[in-house]
């Protein structure tokens with residue numbers, strides 16, 4: 133039964149707020165390389181063909197008599213139009229409203245915010261780098277009509293918009309729609325009329341979409357016979373030696389939706405117990421939604437070249453920045469998506485692909501340090517998640533990790549570098565976790581390590597607080613936070629021989645320590661002499677048991693820990709202020725204020741605030757008054 137207009141009159145809809153924002157950005161984009169719109173449309177068309185092939189496994193009738201997927205581009209120079217048509221799955225009315233009136237992709241909002249916050253030129257570059265799907269056609273068209281008929285349905289729909297405030301959806305006679313699939317008509321803007329020239333379309337398709345796994349045809353005018361532009365051969369089925377790096381890049385761009393160069397390409401065919409091909413890429417830059425909590429891996433699973441799903445978890449979570457696909461003949465075509473998750477074959481494939489990717493990164497680290505460091509800068513924080521998630525590969529991932537350290541200057545150091553240069557008798561790999569490198573470099577806790585030339589890893593990624601607690605060892609040395617427990621530095625000589633090692637505390641200073649311990653008992657668990665301080669008077673450390681201070685702050689911030697453990701206040705027994713206060717046993721109120729002020733000073737050095745700002749201000753005022761009198 134054909135849908136009647138009386139049942140479904142033409143409806144007007146306004147765009148969801150985010151779509152409107154995105155469209156505004158597209159239309160006003162100064163991005164010069166507008167060609168990218170065609171890649172987006174072709175990629176959607178190819179996805180639609182792949183979805184149909186998948187649904188047709190269970191319902192072969194969907195293919196009817198037209199089994200071969202294709203994408204046809206029709207040029208209409210006279211009418212100033214470009215048509216992109218596929219015989220894929222098509223869209224129902226509701227699917228159209230959902231897909232072309234809202235933004236489903238996670239992270240798009242974050243992406244838009246980045247574009248809006250950036251300077252004009254940079255924002256435009258971002259658009260070019262990532263592409264923004266269907267809506268990019270409004271960079272070249274002032275009206276877009278989408279006619280679609282879902283496979284197996286007896287109705288067809290027209291979606292139409294000028295890309296400004298909204299769009300309309302109306303039923304149209306099936307005789308005006310493709311038998312199955314979607315036809316998108318772009319009414320080109322005056323400065324975009326070159327997209328009706330065969331020469332430019334052919335160039336763009338070959339450059340951008342030459343390896344889309346659905347054949348692309350071109351018709352020079354409406355009604356003309358279409359000739360083939362690309363044959364739809366799946367790139368991954370070819371031998372590595374027959375593929376140029378341009379072809380890989382083109383394919384990567386299609387599969388990742390990013391328009392940069394891949395930083396690393398891993399392409400192999402596994403034979404033996406399980407047979408499959410894998411083609412995986414590490415992107416050349418961070419995808420904009422990399423840190424979106426909903427972001428999933430984007431490796432596609434094909435069975436005998438039929439796309440099955442991109443939710444098969446073909447890689448461990450921490451490798452979710454890798455894009456690409458696995459194609460296997462070992463799974464049955466009609467395997468359900470649920471069964472896939474539990475399949476032993478898939479587990480074996482996951483292991484094989486993960487190993488190959490990590491080995492490829494390791495090789496890159498050896499053969500091309502700069503290229504590897506770019507990967508590390510973009511994705512190191514994710515790779516480090518693997519240190520606590522992937523027990524089997526922990527030591528491999530630790531070896532791969534690179535760090536800023538007190539000895540690295542602007543370069544990176546590996547744990548192997550660290551161990552090679554460790555002091556004689558040094559049992560631990562020391563680290564300090566915090567929010568930024570500058571803050572870490574200014575930490576009082578570092579002073580004693582610096583003075584003795586002991587290297588300390590400076591860790592600033594939020595994941596660092598977690599993996600360090602799980603990876604206690606590298607080449608026999610345990611990882612140890614310099615803000616937790618005792619520093620045990622006395623066994624190492626200071627490099628600056630002029631400064632004598634501190635003698636055991638004088639009785640006076642010791643008495644002040646005991647006094648402070650009693651006074652501050654509500655706020656700290658201990659007050660003790662420090663061997664990690666040189667210039668600063670005080671610092672806070674966590675006790676050996678429990679969490680390190682930085683992790684405690686993160687857990688508290690996330691509401692996963694109610695209150696932190698009391699820290700330990702360490703005091704520099706050689707510090708002139710400490711000595712001077714210790715000498716004033718005759719002035720109890722002064723000692724009292726000093727004890728609390730020293731604690732607050734340690735808090736501030738830790739990036740915190742004084743616990744009681746008012747009491748702090750009063751104590752400070754009293755002290756200044758005394759000094760000024």
Ligand SMILES: Nc1ncnc2c1ncn2[C@@H]1O[C@H](COP(=O)(O)OP(=O)(O)OP(=O)(O)O)[C@@H](O)[C@H]1O
Pocket residue numbers: 172176177180218220221222223231232236237264265266267314389
């Ligand atoms: N030719 C088409 N056939 C069927 N559905 C389509 C077609 N073009 C677009 N769509 C639908 O519109 C949705 C939105 O497309 P859009 O390009 O904006 O984002 P996307 O394809 O989901 O994301 P990405 O570009 O990151 O893959 C698609 O997910 C799909 O459901």
